[in-house]
Amino acid sequence: MPTTIIKDASIVVTMDNARRELKKTDIRIADGVIVEIGTNLIGDQLVGDQLVGDTLVDATGCVVTPGLVNTHHHLFQTMTRAVPGGQDALLFGWLQTLYPIWSRMGPEHMFVSAQVGLAELALSGCSMSSDHLYLYPNGSKLDDTIEAAKSIGLRFHATRGSMSIGESDGGLPPDHLVENEAQILEDSIRVIDTFHDPNEGAMVRVGLAPCSPFSVSRDLMRNSALLARDKGVMLHTHLAENDEDIAYSLEKFGCRPGQYAQDLGWVGEDVWHAHCVKLDTTEIDLFSRTGTGVAHCPCSNCRLGSGIAPVRQMRDAGVKVGLGVDGSASNDAGHMLSEARQALLLQRVQNGADAMSARETLEIATLGGAKVLGRHDCGSIEIGKRADIAIWDLNNIAAAGNWDPVAALVLTGPHNVRVLFVEGRAIVQDGHLVGNDMGQMIERHNRLAHGLAE
Numbered sequence: 223m224p225t226t227i228i229k230d231a232s233i234v235v236t237m238d239n240a241r242r243e244l245k246k247t248d249i250r251i252a253d254g255v256i257v258e259i260g261t262n263l264i265g266d267q268l269v270g271d272q273l274v275g276d277t278l279v280d281a282t283g284c285v286v287t288p289g290l291v292n293t294h295h296h297l298f299q300t301m302t303r304a305v306p307g308g309q310d311a312l313l314f315g316w317l318q319t320l321y322p323i324w325s326r327m328g329p330e331h332m333f334v335s336a337q338v339g340l341a342e343l344a345l346s347g348c349s350m351s352s353d354h355l356y357l358y359p360n361g362s363k364l365d366d367t368i369e370a371a372k373s374i375g376l377r378f379h380a381t382r383g384s385m386s387i388g389e390s391d392g393g394l395p396p397d398h399l400v401e402n403e404a405q406i407l408e409d410s411i412r413v414i415d416t417f418h419d420p421n422e423g424a425m426v427r428v429g430l431a432p433c434s435p436f437s438v439s440r441d442l443m444r445n446s447a448l449l450a451r452d453k454g455v456m457l458h459t460h461l462a463e464n465d466e467d468i469a470y471s472l473e474k475f476g477c478r479p480g481q482y483a484q485d486l487g488w489v490g491e492d493v494w495h496a497h498c499v500k501l502d503t504t505e506i507d508l509f510s511r512t513g514t515g516v517a518h519c520p521c522s523n524c525r526l527g528s529g530i531a532p533v534r535q536m537r538d539a540g541v542k543v544g545l546g547v548d549g550s551a552s553n554d555a556g557h558m559l560s561e562a563r564q565a566l567l568l569q570r571v572q573n574g575a576d577a578m579s580a581r582e583t584l585e586i587a588t589l590g591g592a593k594v595l596g597r598h599d600c601g602s603i604e605i606g607k608r609a610d611i612a613i614w615d616l617n618n619i620a621a622a623g624n625w626d627p628v629a630a631l632v633l634t635g636p637h638n639v640r641v642l643f644v645e646g647r648a649i650v651q652d653g654h655l656v657g658n659d660m661g662q663m664i665e666r667h668n669r670l671a672h673g674l675a676e
């Protein structure tokens with residue numbers, strides 16, 4: 223069987239249990255899996271009586287890490303970056319500016335925006351991303367984004383999002399963007415049965431993800447949880463994002479978001495919540511005890527003025543935390559290393575310069591994200607793990623003069639990846655996407671995006 227050998231990496235950041243960093247190391251990949259880690263690995267393997275050629279990837283002078291993991295995104299929003307009316311609004315006002323534009327999207331918009339969003343992530347070293355698609359205007363389907371992920375080559379956790387409480391029922395979204403709850407559940411079953419792969423090494427998994435407690439009913443939250451458990455898929459939503467969110471919960475549900483989530487079955491190893499900026503000590507304890515995960519989205523939290531998530535406290539309490547770039551309309555970037563840097567900076571603003579190290583941030587961005595998404599087969603460079611590997615060449619102006627290339631990955635930059643492997647396949651080579659014409663993709667994307675203007 224042909225294998226790939228990553229040769230002579232300057233440092234391999236393994237994210238194994240001992241968090242070892244291996245100098246001058248080679249990694250052998252076969253069949254999508256890491257099969258050997260060592261020095262002076264030899265190519266041209268003899269299999270039976272046949273000499274089979276290996277692909278050698280020279281990583282001299284490079285830092286090698288597990289592929290980064292993005293735990294929260296709304297890829298369709300890539301078409302609505304820097305929209306003037308939403309540039310300076312808080313969450314609720316921001317949503318109300320964008321809903322009318324999103325309502326004009328269709329299947330092609332969903333496909334192309336997901337392609338561009340995932341391409342951007344891949345170039346920043348992200349090998350696995352989740353996506354939260356919660357509106358389906360004009361015949362759009364979750365299928366459109368799954369096709370897009372296949373075309374770029376990322377490992378993809380699509381979530382079947384939903385909104386069912388429109389303006390006339392006291393919700394935030396306009397009535398024509400919400401769906402009937404029976405149809406939501408029916409389509410959820412369809413996409414799970416069609417696309418979800420529970421097996422190790424899965425390239426596509428599906429989760430269920432009502433948009434937020436303020437855009438679906440209590441019944442849909444509960445029924446989604448029941449369906450997810452019946453099907454063995456994960457649950458995802460937005461929770462405790464800002465002060466408006468907490469006030470809404472107290473007024474409408476008579477309790478804080480953590481209590482609401484617990485009452486409806488929305489805590490556990492199979493649940494992860496985005497943002498959690500306003501979790502209090504009791505809620506952090508709840509998440510820790512139940513194994514509930516958090517997608518920390520620092521750039522979006524800054525961009526929308528939501529606040530600083532208590533990541534230090536969460537990590538100290540043993541809560542699983544991953545990073546999310548969030549939708550491109552509220553970031554407006556989609557660069558995983560920038561997101562990691564922002565996470566580090568924010569914790570230091572709140573808790574001091576020793577609050578979070580570059581290495582801990584890198585752990586959250588890789589292994590942390592994989593744990594949040596329930597992927598014990600990904601997130602570290604160890605024998606038997608999936609070959610999702612990022613090779614970083616820091617021989618550039620932004621990292622010039624650094625004394626510690628691993629820390630420099632996060633502290634300097636932002637850096638783009640040189641080579642990115644997903645399931646053993648290189649989807650980025652020499653800083654460029656493999657098999658996709660970036661220029662054509664962007665041109666098509668911008669034509670569609672600008673066509674959304676009234």
Ligand SMILES: [Zn+2]
Pocket residue numbers: 294295296460496548549
């Ligand atoms: Zn979000």
